[in-house]
Every structure is written in structure tokens, then in C-alpha cells.
Amino acid sequence: MTNFNNQEAACSGVFAFLRPLWHLWTSEGLDIILPDKAAFKAAMTILAICANLCPGITVITYELMSNHVHMVISGPKDIILKFFTLFRRHFRRYLKGRGLSVPDRFECSLREITTLDEARNVITYNNRNGYVVSPDSSPFSYRWGANQYFFNPEAKQRFYDASAKKVTQRERRKLMHSHISDGMNNPPMALDGCACPMGFCNIDAGEKVFRNATHYFRDVSRNVEAARQIATQIGERVYYNDDDLFAVVQRICKDRYSIPRPSMLPGQAKVEVAKQLHFDYNAGNKQISRILKMDQVLVDSLFPSASPPRDQESRK
16 A cells, blocks of 8 residues: 555656646547648647747647547646647648648647546547547557557667657758748657657656556556546547447446346346447447347337447447
């Protein structure tokens, strides 16, 4: 217990050092703004350049999706808003150079993170976001964010061993369509054709918010309820895989019905749980049928207007 308390105290000290700490996000209700790999690579590098141009902020982690962004950032609110405005302006210029555009509604929202537990929840929410989007990725392999470097010594070592190269002034000008980064003291370090999060994110501080790697892995892989609460607060619709939902149903079976397995639920209880999965967890009809061992026809009759399910075969 003493060791646990000491670890928690150390985590609390890191969190206090990072404050004010913020969750920055953009709406997921936009059209695609990152249409291909080239756009993702450009956004990664422009983001790193803009972070460098805004001293006073520290990016802890971030995730780029095809139509929205999530970040955890430390620093004064006004500088963070300046940073996002800078990123949006120069990414818009990059896309315009390709004959593309960024929607006018590409605005950010900010919410201050006020507790240690909230910091942990938001970091893991960010770092699992790409995995939710891409069924071929894990929270440790999705390419377009800092997630892959958290508690991943091999990924970190690759950054050092690969001799990451500085993004040159010429390359920065071409991406930014501007001379604004000329004379930059610490230009981003590039790996695999774009700026690497290891070069400008304080991943070490992000890790130290957690007691250890086991603690982080548990939260990033199993803390479904925390993800749902954050999604509700910021107005996102999160879609869960079968493993996530099965853990939720097991807990409901135990706490509400004193039954060890979903397959043992009586008929009316299955209907009640099915409704909770549908309305509270955005579960698709096929997922509900699989997890609760319910007839597909019955599930479709319960939720006839449900859109095609974004379940494990076709996540967003």
C-alpha cells in the first residue's frame, strides 16, 4: 500500500506541474479534411511546426483522424487558441495548394482537465481514438498521433536509431506556404516522411501521469466507461468493439442480475440490456445479437431505424 501511495503521489506531482492542462478537440461531424496519407503527413509536420512557434505550450499527446483532431495540451488558454489558429491557417494553405479546402466549421473546443483521474481518462481517450477509427490498428500502432510512443520502448528507440532528420527550412516553407518558420531554433525531427511526435511531445510527462505501464495498458484497453463519459461531455459518438461491449455486459449481468454470463440472461433482461447497449453505447444490431445471443430478427424489430451498424466488421 505504501508503494501504491508513493506512486500516486508522484503522479499527482506531475499533474500539478502540467496544469493548466486542456483537452482540445474538433467536431467529428465534418466532412473529411485529411483525405490521404500525404495530407496526414503534412498535418503531422505542420502541427509540430506550429507547436514550436508557440512557446509556452506543451503537447502531451494528440491524434489526427480523417475529419477531426484530439489533443492534450499544457499551457495558457490564450496561447493554445493561438496555436490552433496557426495550425488551421497553415494547414488550410497546404490543402488549398492541392485544390482542397478545410470547412469553415473546423474550430476547436477546449475543456480544462482539473483532476488526475480526468487527465488519465482524457489521455487514454485520445490515444485509443485512432484504434476506434481503424479496425486494423491498435492503440500502439495507429500512425497519426503520439499514441504509439506511450510505454513503447521499441518505438522510441527506433526514433533514435533511425537518425531522424530535421525538417529543413525549404520543406517547412513548402508545407506552410509561408516564411514564418524561418530561423526556427528547434525544427521538427522527421521520421517516415513527417514530423515525429517524439521530437515535440512531452510523452515522458504523459506516461508519468500513470503509475506504470500496466496501469496505462489497463486504462487504454478496458476503461470503457470513462471513454463513454468523455464522449458524452464533448458530444461525440464512440463506437466500441465486441470486447469492449462484452466487458460492459458482464458487469451489468453481475451487478444487476447476479448472473455470470450474458447467455444466461432471461428474455426480458436481454431486451433491457439490448436497449442499454443501443442507446448508451451506440452498439450496432449485429453486435447486440452476437453479444447477447439474441435472434437477429428480434434485435432488428427492437431497433428498426438503426443505421447500418458500425460494429467490429465496419468501424468508422
